[in-house]
Amino acid sequence: MRDTKAARRATAAVWTVGVTAVLAAMPLLARDRLPERLATHWGLNGEAPDGSMPLWAASLVPALIWLVTAAAVTVPLTRAGPPGRPLTTVLLLPMGIVLTGAQAAVIRSNLDRADWHEARQPTAWVVAILVAAVLAGVAGWLIVTRRRGTADAGTASGEGAPALDIPEGRRLVWFARTANPWLQLVAAAIGLVALGALVAQAGGVAAPGTLWALFAGCAAGSLACAVFSSVQARVSERGLEVSFGPLGWPGRRWAPGDIDTARMEVRRPAQVGGWGYRISGLGTTVMLRAGECLVIRPRGRRSDFAVSVDDAERGAALLNALRTKEARG
Known part of the structure; x- marks a missing residue:
């Protein structure tokens, strides 16, 4: 700080x-x-x-x-x-x-x-x-x-990929932002x-x-x-939205059904090849600060996408819950 x-x-x-x-x-x-x-x-x-x-x-x-x-x-x-x-x-x-x-x-x-x-x-x-x-x-x-989402999620639970129980009739949103x-x-x-x-x-x-x-x-x-000095990640019923810069552009989006798994993982710049938008053996990483990252495995892909944001475990839990909810119909 x-x-x-x-x-x-x-x-x-x-x-x-x-x-x-x-x-x-x-x-x-x-x-x-x-x-x-x-x-x-x-x-x-x-x-x-x-x-x-x-x-x-x-x-x-x-x-x-x-x-x-x-x-x-x-x-x-x-x-x-x-x-x-x-x-x-x-x-x-x-x-x-x-x-x-x-x-x-x-x-x-x-x-x-x-x-x-x-x-x-x-x-x-x-x-x-x-x-x-x-x-x-x-x-x-x-x-x-610029409008920012607000987090409204419970405590992540379970082993492996975290997940949440979404109460019937409620729409939850998770938002995180990191700036270098x-x-x-x-x-x-x-x-x-x-x-x-x-x-x-x-x-x-x-x-x-x-x-x-x-x-x-x-x-x-x-x-x-x-x-590429700031990044915003938002999880909602639309899936995961990652946007860059103060105006939130450009950006990437994955629907819940386009994601196999989501998890939190601690990564450091030395692991991914430095700062910024990096491509390495770990996949694609938006690295703006060392520490926890929200990591997803897109469906049909062999590499991950990670973004360094706070409270990543809760975001991953909500994303997994939305993915499961969509799969159940």
């Missing part, structure tokens, strides 16, 4: 410090192609700028605004307890995108201008930034509010590099086309780490 909390704090720190660095560095990296003062504000009724800042202020002020805003959002919600903490994702993600996008728009508008009065209002950029921020906010909301916070931290760090490359490229800081390969590689790596 301490490791998880430490990793979450580290992820938040990486995002906060990384966005600060991007905001502060962009004007400085492009200073040879910028005027002494940068146009930073445009009137609502025209394209001509009506406000400006010196280069040092254009670098420092957005970074300070971000730091103050991040602190104002994070500290109260963290003190509010666990229910408030997920809201930091919903709020900080779009806010960081808005500020970095706005900084990129300012840099691009002033690029290669002799005087800040020549800069023109970046209307298309503003629209694109707002759309990206809304999409990020919606994605963050979906992540923290260090993979999430890696995803955030690589994603930040991708964001910096995209903003630098779009803002004109780098030569055209030089950072697209870096952006594409880091974005793909960040997405892969994010998808």
Whole structure:
């Protein structure tokens, strides 16, 4: 638990410090192609700028605004307890995108201008930034509010494959989720590099086309780490459903009749070849932490599928009970 909390704090720190660095560095990296003062504000009724800042202020002020805003959002919600903490994702993600996008728009508008009065209002950029921020906010909301099943099962009993007695007329559901916070931290760090490359490229800081390969590689790596940094397992009358990532996609499903047996087994990364989605002599294992795993043997297959989740024995017991119930008709 301490490791998880430490990793979450580290992820938040990486995002906060990384966005600060991007905001502060962009004007400085492009200073040879910028005027002494940068146009930073445009009137609502025209394209001509009506406000400006010196280069040092254009670098420092957005970074300070971000730091103050991040602190104002994070500290109260963290003190509010666990229910408030997920809201930091919903709020900080779009806010960081808005500020970095706005900084990129300012840099691009002033690029290669002799005087800040020549800069023109970046209307298309503003629209694109707002759309990206809304999409990020919606994605963050979906992540923290995604429906999760609740466990409602008795005590597993019996030898060998565990089983449960399901009372007549009752529908039982078992749910478990496991996350590897260090993979999430890696995803955030690589994603930040991708964001910096995209903003630098779009803002004109780098030569055209030089950072697209870096952006594409880091974005793909960040997405892969994010998808396989968490897993959810759900057992219901539909069978076993295993889904990956914060949005629960992609996923795999087995109906009760598609499973021969289910059991709990203790596995470690060294046994299955490492972390993540692994294929070994033990079959397929989704290994996010060492310890108990829910293991099934799909019907007609010679290898197992295992997923590392807590309370795996109870999930296996319910799955076996559902399988037996379906076989009896």
